[in-house]
Every structure is written in structure tokens, then in C-alpha cells.
Amino acid sequence: MRIHFDRDACQGHNRCGLVAPDLFDTDDEGYAVLLVEGEVPPELEDAARLAADNCPEFAITVED
Amino acid sequence: MGNDTDETDTAARDWATDFDHTDPAYAAAAPEIWDELRERCPVAHTDRFGGTWLPVRHADVSAIAHDTEHFTSRSVIVSDFRTDAPAPIGFAPPITSDPPFHEIARRILLPAFSPKAVRALEDATRTFCRELLDAIEAKVTAGEPIDAAVDYAQHIPVRVIAHMLGVPPTDGDRFRTFIHRILERPGQYAGTIAPEDTLFHYLSQVIAEHRREPNDDLIGFLLNAEIAGQALTDEHVGGTVALLLIAGIDTTWSAIGASLWHLAAHPEHLARLRAEPALLPTAVEELLRAYAPVTMARIVTQDVEVGGTTLHEGDWCLLPFPAANRDPEVFEQADEVVLDRARNRHAAFGLGIHRCIGSNLARMELTVALDEWVRRFDAMSLPDPEAVRWSTGQVRGPRTLPVTVGLAADSPRPTEEAQP
Numbered sequence: 001m002r003i004h005f006d007r008d009a010c011q012g013h014n015r016c017g018l019v020a021p022d023l024f025d026t027d028d029e030g031y032a033v034l035l036v037e038g039e040v041p042p043e044l045e046d047a048a049r050l051a052a053d054n055c056p057e058f059a060i061t062v063e064d
Numbered sequence: 065m066g067n068d069t070d071e072t073d074t075a076a077r078d079w080a081t082d083f084d085h086t087d088p089a090y091a092a093a094a095p096e097i098w099d100e101l102r103e104r105c106p107v108a109h110t111d112r113f114g115g116t117w118l119p120v121r122h123a124d125v126s127a128i129a130h131d132t133e134h135f136t137s138r139s140v141i142v143s144d145f146r147t148d149a150p151a152p153i154g155f156a157p158p159i160t161s162d163p164p165f166h167e168i169a170r171r172i173l174l175p176a177f178s179p180k181a182v183r184a185l186e187d188a189t190r191t192f193c194r195e196l197l198d199a200i201e202a203k204v205t206a207g208e209p210i211d212a213a214v215d216y217a218q219h220i221p222v223r224v225i226a227h228m229l230g231v232p233p234t235d236g237d238r239f240r241t242f243i244h245r246i247l248e249r250p251g252q253y254a255g256t257i258a259p260e261d262t263l264f265h266y267l268s269q270v271i272a273e274h275r276r277e278p279n280d281d282l283i284g285f286l287l288n289a290e291i292a293g294q295a296l297t298d299e300h301v302g303g304t305v306a307l308l309l310i311a312g313i314d315t316t317w318s319a320i321g322a323s324l325w326h327l328a329a330h331p332e333h334l335a336r337l338r339a340e341p342a343l344l345p346t347a348v349e350e351l352l353r354a355y356a357p358v359t360m361a362r363i364v365t366q367d368v369e370v371g372g373t374t375l376h377e378g379d380w381c382l383l384p385f386p387a388a389n390r391d392p393e394v395f396e397q398a399d400e401v402v403l404d405r406a407r408n409r410h411a412a413f414g415l416g417i418h419r420c421i422g423s424n425l426a427r428m429e430l431t432v433a434l435d436e437w438v439r440r441f442d443a444m445s446l447p448d449p450e451a452v453r454w455s456t457g458q459v460r461g462p463r464t465l466p467v468t469v470g471l472a473a474d475s476p477r478p479t480e481e482a483q484p
Contacts, residue, residue: 011419014179018345029174030424053407054349056415 001045002063003052005034009059019054020047032059080108083118085142085359085382086248091454098387099399107373113142116380117364117373122391122411124371125383128362129415135362135381136162137418141458142361142380143250156307157300159418166417172289172296173304173421176228176282182424185224189429192223193436201440204469212328212437212444213321213465220433221316224425225308230281231270238266243314248457263309267302282308308422316426318357318461319412320433325452326351326401327434328444328467333403337438338472347403348431353410354401356386359458360414385411386460443470 003023012031016024022044025033040048040062052060077089079097084090090097098120101108108118119125128135138154139147147155154160158169175181193216200215222236242263245253259265274283286301296304327334337347360383364375375381389410392398413420420426445468446452453464 011416012174012423013413013419014424015349017179026179028178028180029171030178050406054409056409056411056413058409 001040002038003040003048004061006059009057011057013056015054016051020051023047080104083108083110084112086456088456091456107371113144113380116142117375118382120387122388122394125388126415132163134366134368136365140361141250145251156303159307177421179424182428186428189224189432193433197440211465212324212467213462217321218317220429221313225312228282230283239309243310247314247459267305312422314459315357316429318459319430321462321465322355323351325462325465328446349408350405352412353389356389356412357459357461359384440475441469442472
């Protein structure tokens with residue numbers, strides 16, 4: 001699974017950081033920071049889907 | 065214009081062509097009204113306030129929130145008065161600011177409200193909640209009636225924001241008076257209040273005190289902040305503090321109150337939260353979706369089509385995020401509270417560049433407030449559902465919420481009393 005994060009669309013809702021803390025952190029201003037490079041470790045695939053499905057700004061996409 | 069309770073004329077009201085969001089009848093039944101309008105309109109209109117639109121579909125609300133070209137945030141509280149705020153700064157930056165100034169004003173504030181900064185306030189918030197619950201427990205023990213909004217919800221954000229700003233928590237009653245005038249009776253107090261009793265005067269005093277005795281609270285931080293090497297003007301600092309007071313209190317108070325109202329009406333949900341504490345973060349998002357308190361507003365800056373309707377320059381447009389959150393096009397079982405809803409793209413904190421800057425703080429306060437409440441009480445009900453009064457205007461939550469509670473046998477004891 002690959003994950004893509006659109007930093008320009010992120011408005012700092014921090015929903016991803018809450019549902020997928022192993023994939024997303026936040027910077028000092030509260031915007032999301034993706035912690036992996038493109039490829040999602042298998043054990044984090046569910047978390048990646050949750051992050052995508054809870055982003056109010058549609059800033060996160062995953063593809064299997 | 066707004067109505068007092070005794071002036072409502074709901075009998076002849078058609079919400080599609082003559083809605084009034086300041087009418088207690090609207091406040092009492094807003095979700096049902098949005099559902100009806102979503103079927104019928106989907107963009108409702110009223111001639112009130114000089115012409116105001118009300119989109120209720122998620123797609124329309126989202127499109128407007130993301131469109132800073134056709135809509136300005138110069139004024140975000142619908143009233144009979146169109147303010148001549150200094151564009152693009154507005155009276156309360158950054159909420160009243162448009163690009164490009166908006167981002168400058170917002171970035172000054174963002175670090176103070178980041179998840180990490182908010183985490184540092186959690187212990188103090190928990191202590192505030194426990195103190196309030198101790199007092200409620202004493203009333204319960206004494207057989208006195210309790211009100212979850214008056215005795216609990218309304219105090220929590222006041223204490224937290226006073227703590228952050230560095231103003232006395234005892235100013236809470238004054239904050240609530242300012243908020244009531246501005247949010248629930250917008251424009252109606254103009255010219256009727258003694259100058260020394262205004263929010264403006266209060267803020268001037270507080271800022272002057274902080275200038276005399278600098279410290280490291282949020283007001284101190286704003287007084288030290290700079291834009292391009294220049295200190296912020298007093299108007300900017302005062303406007304931002306006013307924003308934080310107004311936006312940080314009524315809103316969270318409403319979210320806590322509405323969530324408790326829901327739990328009182330749904331004992332199975334209270335029982336589930338007590339049995340599954342790990343569900344709380346997910347449940348909090350669902351309660352935020354279902355009971356999002358805040359409807360924002362914009363002014364149309366150039367004619368634009370929304371949902372098949374043309375909005376005209378100068379019109380007000382309400383942005384009911386809670387209506388977007390109940391759109392069945394986006395949410396399954398949109399009108400039901402599903403505590404373990406895993407996919408929840410709710411817009412309780414808005415969408416686009418004006419996303420609520422206090423969202424992390426509000427989420428923390430709501431989570432802690434509910435956590436402490438459900439630990440303390442294992443039963444809750446509404447002895448008189450008709451006595452629940454919802455606030456009018458753009459922030460919706462219960463202002464009167466009489467409840468009866470059962471003290472949990474395993475409730476955390478506030479203080480160990482010596483046995484006689």
C-alpha cells in the first residue's frame with residue numbers, strides 16, 4: 001500500500017495524528033507530518049486507511 | 065432580527081424562505097430543520113439581516129468554506145449591521161481576516177494551539193473538571209437539583225482560556241455576559257451599554273495590565289509578537305484576545321453540554337463509555353459530528369452560484385457545519401449517533417483556511433470533561449426534557465440542562481473524609 005499526503009490541503013485538523021500516530025505527527029504549527037516514505041508497512045495499513053477516511057480536507061490518499 | 069422567547073412567531077414560519085437562526089424554535093429543532101431544508105432547497109434564504117442564505121448540504125458548505133474569492137470573512141456573525149471592518153484584517157484577526165493577511169495573523173497563534181501545546185494543559189483541565197464535579201457531587205448528596213450546563217459545561221472552557229490568557233478565572237461571569245451579547249443578541253445591545261462595561265474596555269484594561277507587568281501567558285506572547293519587525297497593534301492584540309474569549313468559551317461549553325445531553329437521553333451510550341474507556345476518542349469525534357456547535361458566516365463579495373442558486377454580492381451566507389455533518393450523502397446513518405463510527409470526516413471545526421484554531425484545545429477539553437463525568441456518574445437522565453434550553457444564534461448548545469445522576473460506586477473520591 002502506498003500513502004500520499006497533500007501538505008497544501010492540510011489545515012491541521014490533526015485527525016490523522018489521532019487515528020494513525022505511527023504514520024503522522026504534527027509540526028510546531030499543528031500541521032501533519034507524514035512519517036513514512038510512500039510505502040506503508042503492512043502492519044500500519046489499517047491505520048493508513050483510517051487516516052485517509054477521517055481527513056476532513058481529503059489531504060490523504062492510499063492505494064493498494 | 066432576533067427574537068426573545070416571548071416574541072416567537074413560529075406558527076407561520078417557513079424555514080426555507082424565512083428562516084431565523086436566532087429564533088429559539090430554530091435552536092430547539094435545528095437538526096430536523098436542516099434535514100427538511102436539505103430535501104427541499106437545498107439553499108434556504110431569508111430577507112432578515114438584509115438578506116441571508118443558508119446552505120445545508122456538505123458539498124455546498126465545503127465549497128463556500130474553501131472559496132475565499134467569492135466570500136469574505138470580514139464579518140462572521142450575522143446581524144442587522146454590516147460592519148466596516150478594516151479589510152483584510154477585520155476586528156478579530158485571524159477569524160475576520162482574508163488572504164493574504166489571514167495567514168500572517170494565524171501563524172502567530174498556531175504554535176499556542178498545537179497538539180503538543182494543548183497536551184500541556186490537560187492536567188490543569190482535569191483538575192478543573194474534578195473540582196466542579198466535587199461541587200456537583202456535594203449538591204447531589206444534599207438532594208439539590210443539578211444542571212450539567214450551568215454547574216459543569218459552562219465553567220470548563222472559561223477556566224481553561226482564563227488560564228491560557230492570564231486573566232483571573234473569577235472574570236468568568238463577565239466573559240459570559242460579553243459572549244451572550246455578541247453571539248446570542250448580535251447588534252441588539254449597540255449603544256445601550258456603559259463604556260466601562262464593554263468587552264472593549266475590559267480588553268484595554270487587561271492589555272494595559274499585561275504591558276505594566278509582562279509575563280509569559282498568551283497575552284504576553286501576543287504583545288511580544290511581531291509582523292515584519294513591527295509589534296502588533298493594540299487593536300490586533302485586543303481583537304485576537306476577544307476572538308479567543310468568544311470563540312473559545314461558548315463553543316466548547318456547547319459541545320460538552322450537548323454531549324452530556326445526548327448521554328442523559330441515551331443511557332446505553334453512557335454505559336458503553338463507562339465499560340469501554342478506550343472508545344472515548346472515537347466517541348468524542350462522533351459527538352462532535354452530531355452536535356457540532358458552530359455555524360460560521362461569510363459575506364458574498366461577488367455573485368456566485370451555490371447549489372443551483374445565485375448568491376448576490378453583499379448577502380450574508382451562513383456556514384452551518386453541523387448541517388454538513390448530518391448530510392446523508394456523506395455520512396451513513398447521518399442522523400444517528402454511532403459511538404464507534406470509524407470513518408468520520410466531520411467538519412465540526414470548519415473546513416479550509418479558517419479551520420478552528422482551537423480545535424485541539426476543544427477536543428482535549430471535551431474528552432477530559434466527558435471522561436471525568438462518566439467516571440463519576442454511572443447513571444444520568446433528563447427529569448424534564450422540556451426544561452432543556454438551547455442557545456440561539458450561531459453557536460448551538462444547551463444553556464439549561466437539568467439532569468439527575470447516579471453516583472458511581474467506584475467513582476474517584478475527591479477527598480478522603482475522616483470517619484467519625
